[in-house]
Amino acid sequence: MNGPVVLQAALAALAAVLLVLGLAISGRRIGRQAGQRGRGALAQPVYARLLAVVAGEAEPEDLAVLADLGRVRWAAIEGHLLRLLRKVHGEGRQLLVDLLDVQGRLTQARRRTRAFGSVRRARAAELLGLAGRVDAVPDLVLLLTDRSPEVRQVAARALGRIGDPAATPHLVAALADRSVPARSVAPALVRLAPEADDLLTAAAIHPDRLVRSFVVEVLGLRGSPAVVPVVTVALERDPDAEVRLRAAKALGRIGLPSSFRPLLRAAHSDPSDGVRAFAARALGDVGDPAAVQTLRRLLADPAYWVAHNSARALARLGPEGLTALRLATGSRRAGAVAHAREALAVAHLERVGRVDRVRARPPTRRPSPPRARPELLRRGA
Amino acid sequence: MGALRELVVSVLAGLDAFVLSYFLVLNSSYLVLIGLAALESTQHMRRLWHSGYEDMYASPFTLPVSIIAPAYNEEATIVESTRAMLGLRYPEFEVVVVDDGSTDAMFDALADAFGLVELPRVLPRDVPTVVQPDSLHVPADGQPLVVVRKPNSGRSDAINVGLNVARYPLVCTIDGDSILDPEALLTVSKPFADDPDRVVAAGGVIRAANGCRISGGRVVDVRLPRGWLARIQVVEYLRAFLMGRAGWSRLGALTVISGAFSLFRRDVLVAVGGLDHTCIGEDFEVVLRIHRRMRDLKRDYRIVFVNEPVAWTEVPSTRSVLARQRRRWHRGLIEVLWRHRSMVGNPRYGRIGLVALPYAVAFELLAPVVELLGPFAVALGFLVGAVDVQFGLLFLLVAVGYGLVLSLGAFAVEEFSFHKYHRWRDVGTLVVAAFVENVGFRQMHALWRLQGLRAWVRGDKQVWGEMTRTGFDTGADSVASRARG
Numbered sequence: 001m002n003g004p005v006v007l008q009a010a011l012a013a014l015a016a017v018l019l020v021l022g023l024a025i026s027g028r029r030i031g032r033q034a035g036q037r038g039r040g041a042l043a044q045p046v047y048a049r050l051l052a053v054v055a056g057e058a059e060p061e062d063l064a065v066l067a068d069l070g071r072v073r074w075a076a077i078e079g080h081l082l083r084l085l086r087k088v089h090g091e092g093r094q095l096l097v098d099l100l101d102v103q104g105r106l107t108q109a110r111r112r113t114r115a116f117g118s119v120r121r122a123r124a125a126e127l128l129g130l131a132g133r134v135d136a137v138p139d140l141v142l143l144l145t146d147r148s149p150e151v152r153q154v155a156a157r158a159l160g161r162i163g164d165p166a167a168t169p170h171l172v173a174a175l176a177d178r179s180v181p182a183r184s185v186a187p188a189l190v191r192l193a194p195e196a197d198d199l200l201t202a203a204a205i206h207p208d209r210l211v212r213s214f215v216v217e218v219l220g221l222r223g224s225p226a227v228v229p230v231v232t233v234a235l236e237r238d239p240d241a242e243v244r245l246r247a248a249k250a251l252g253r254i255g256l257p258s259s260f261r262p263l264l265r266a267a268h269s270d271p272s273d274g275v276r277a278f279a280a281r282a283l284g285d286v287g288d289p290a291a292v293q294t295l296r297r298l299l300a301d302p303a304y305w306v307a308h309n310s311a312r313a314l315a316r317l318g319p320e321g322l323t324a325l326r327l328a329t330g331s332r333r334a335g336a337v338a339h340a341r342e343a344l345a346v347a348h349l350e351r352v353g354r355v356d357r358v359r360a361r362p363p364t365r366r367p368s369p370p371r372a373r374p375e376l377l378r379r380g381a
Numbered sequence: 382m383g384a385l386r387e388l389v390v391s392v393l394a395g396l397d398a399f400v401l402s403y404f405l406v407l408n409s410s411y412l413v414l415i416g417l418a419a420l421e422s423t424q425h426m427r428r429l430w431h432s433g434y435e436d437m438y439a440s441p442f443t444l445p446v447s448i449i450a451p452a453y454n455e456e457a458t459i460v461e462s463t464r465a466m467l468g469l470r471y472p473e474f475e476v477v478v479v480d481d482g483s484t485d486a487m488f489d490a491l492a493d494a495f496g497l498v499e500l501p502r503v504l505p506r507d508v509p510t511v512v513q514p515d516s517l518h519v520p521a522d523g524q525p526l527v528v529v530r531k532p533n534s535g536r537s538d539a540i541n542v543g544l545n546v547a548r549y550p551l552v553c554t555i556d557g558d559s560i561l562d563p564e565a566l567l568t569v570s571k572p573f574a575d576d577p578d579r580v581v582a583a584g585g586v587i588r589a590a591n592g593c594r595i596s597g598g599r600v601v602d603v604r605l606p607r608g609w610l611a612r613i614q615v616v617e618y619l620r621a622f623l624m625g626r627a628g629w630s631r632l633g634a635l636t637v638i639s640g641a642f643s644l645f646r647r648d649v650l651v652a653v654g655g656l657d658h659t660c661i662g663e664d665f666e667v668v669l670r671i672h673r674r675m676r677d678l679k680r681d682y683r684i685v686f687v688n689e690p691v692a693w694t695e696v697p698s699t700r701s702v703l704a705r706q707r708r709r710w711h712r713g714l715i716e717v718l719w720r721h722r723s724m725v726g727n728p729r730y731g732r733i734g735l736v737a738l739p740y741a742v743a744f745e746l747l748a749p750v751v752e753l754l755g756p757f758a759v760a761l762g763f764l765v766g767a768v769d770v771q772f773g774l775l776f777l778l779v780a781v782g783y784g785l786v787l788s789l790g791a792f793a794v795e796e797f798s799f800h801k802y803h804r805w806r807d808v809g810t811l812v813v814a815a816f817v818e819n820v821g822f823r824q825m826h827a828l829w830r831l832q833g834l835r836a837w838v839r840g841d842k843q844v845w846g847e848m849t850r851t852g853f854d855t856g857a858d859s860v861a862s863r864a865r866g
Contacts, residue, residue: 014786
């Protein structure tokens with residue numbers, strides 16, 4: 001075969017590909033527009049009823065109509081319902097979940113947690129989590145060991161949304177074996193019901209450093225004063241600096257006076273600059289003016305963040321802290337002077353900003369009286 | 382005489398065969414990259430519903446971000462783009478605008494719009510900088526904005542100054558005149574949440590804002606620009622970001638993330654010493670430096686591209702400004718490749734050393750040489766009879782046709798996934814722009830890039846040049862300003 005023949009064939013092939021691409025682009029556009037019009041027309045008559053459900057103003061007739069929607073009309077409205085489900089709380093939300101249940105979507109989702117395609121399994125897990133179905137917890141726990149990392153991650157999030165403490169050991173195990181990213185597991189652990197505290201406290205002495213570091217931070221975010229002793233032990237004795245750092249953060253967040261001494265010791269003498277910086281910041285959160293002397297000394301610390309956080313913490317310790325900062329501006333140590341000046345300027349700005357915000361705040365509105373609770377949806381209503 | 386003619390004919394025939402093979406391999410590699418990008422886009426769209434952005438937004442574990450926006454004489458757009466940055470949907474972030482010694486009223490515009498007051502702040506010296514900040518300013522009402530004033534020292538040094546100001550573990554660098562989609566930060570930071578141990582940098586898509594309607598710091602109506610030069614760049618950006626970024630990211634060999642919208646782990650950027658202010662292709666250079674460091678330390682790491690969030694930026698609308706920009710880009714490319722020549726073909730650097738960088742040398746650095754040599758060799762071949770006229774014309778048609786297929790392929794991926802351009806008229810305009818790109822623009826572009834190459838060979842002084850910005854179309858009269866391009 002000679003050159004021109006090859007090129008002619010290539011040209012014909014290219015023309016065919018161009019034609020196919022042109023048709024595909026046009027077809028896609030036409031299909032999308034027609035689909036949007038069709039779905040809009042189907043959803044329009046029932047959309048107002050859906051909004052009434054969300055607003056808590058649905059009449060029994062609205063619920064009955066939505067529950068009895070046929071497959072085609074339901075498909076047109078389901079996307080709207082799922083979007084609303086992410087945004088609403090309370091009774092309207094529960095009614096949306098009931099509608100999904102009546103339409104068989106939740107049973108289907110539980111079945112689909114065993115589907116072949118990973119996208120299907122992930123979508124099913126997402127829906128079950130959104131619906132907050134406690135009966136789906138065993139299915140979701142199984143998905144924590146799914147072959148797809150994406151499905152495992154969605155399952156962890158879904159378990160967090162449901163909040164069943166029974167999921168705690170499974171989520172901790174997922175954290176330990178790195179099968180789900182720590183930043184996806186940790187928020188799920190924060191959302192679990194208060195009964196999970198005991199299991200989480202036990203995990204604070206887990207042999208794995210990643211588990212310990214995230215669990216102590218989770219305990220801080222959950223905010224229960226009962227966990228303070230365990231977090232304090234982590235701050236004082238854990239060999240890993242990351243765990244101690246997060247423990248300091250957690251103690252500051254909980255803010256109990258009993259955390260003062262351990263935080264003071266950490267800010268003063270922990271071998272890690274990061275831990276000392278976080279401990280200094282946490283002392284500001286705890287707010288005990290007894291920290292003033294230590295923090296003032298730390299203003300001249302060669303580690304930038306230790307000095308910076310100490311200055312900011314002093315500004316939060318009331319008149320004693322502010323006085324210490326003013327005194328430090330006359331110090332002979334240039335670093336301490338600069339950090340103190342910055343903290344004083346920020347404190348001034350915050351004070352002015354607070355006053356401005358209070359002045360700018362609109363008058364509070366009286367809450368409207370509660371509406372009568374609509375009749376709950378019943379299967380086959 | 383006959384022997385000499387024989388020799389010339391055989392040399393030209395060989396040259397033509399080389400040019401033909403070069404185009405075939407180049408365009409076919411583009412096709413493969415578009416295929417990979419299509420796969421990536423499809424998977425991305427299928428996963429959108431359960432991608433967990435809402436949870437990420439509500440999570441206390443989402444890493445906070447410092448957005449660093451260097452700006453020079455951006456009076457026309459700075460308030461709008463800063464408002465857009467402050468309005469981004471993200472749990473915790475700060476915006477650091479670095480005023481790189483502007484000579485217009487940019488700082489005054491910011492001070493008026495946000496009620497700035499000076500703050501005596503102590504900065505860590507994590508990365509070395511050429512100049513020190515003159516002053517730092519923050520809004521009195523506590524908005525998370527810091528405006529740094531400093532003498533002019535260039536974009537890279539301005540980012541390094543911003544890096545010292547930045548407080549958070551992730552830093553996002555964007556151009557002062559860019560407009561980000563509201564979800565952009567959430568989406569581009571997701572790889573850091575999904576794979577926190579390995580992801581060190583991520584880049585997003587840049588699109589042309591020319592012609593788009595902007596309101597409240599948001600692109601509210603995506604439209605094509607009025608001029609053909611800008612329209613061609615729309616096609617170019619579509620193709621380049623799909624092939625050059627999404628495709629390479631899929632292969633795990635991404636070497637460029639655009640400086641106009643990229644996200645880095647702060648500690649990694651600090652560890653490599655920030656951006657190199659002596660290099661004109663600083664975004665490419667810093668990514669290569671990160672690759673080099675990570676590979677040298679034998680670290681398991683990833684640099685990824687996320688194809689959903691979009692940063693909108695004004696592209697040059699005149700030939701002279703575009704020419705300057707492309708000369709600078711090409712000069713930047715060769716400068717960086719020369720600086721990191723020890724990585725090219727070096728198995729120590731894995732896919733980067735063995736695939737991405739040799740590809741950059743063969744098909745990006747040398748492309749303008751071959752693109753201009755090709756038509757010249759074919760014409761000479763006609764004259765001496767080394768090339769059959771019919772063959773030459775057919776080859777030309779195939780080259781243009783292949784280029785069109787690539788552009789339309791990229792547009793098809795866009796249409797099937799993001800479909801930002803809604804009007805039917807846009808389809809026709811983009812097809813015409815794709816054609817014009819292949820039969821005039823491409824050759825002109827090759828010439829500009831060749832000039833960039835020549836400037837590097839001659840060691841000409843690096844210049845950024847001036848770029849006329851018209852400001853965004855906000856429905857009001859546009860304001861003209863001069864800004865560094």
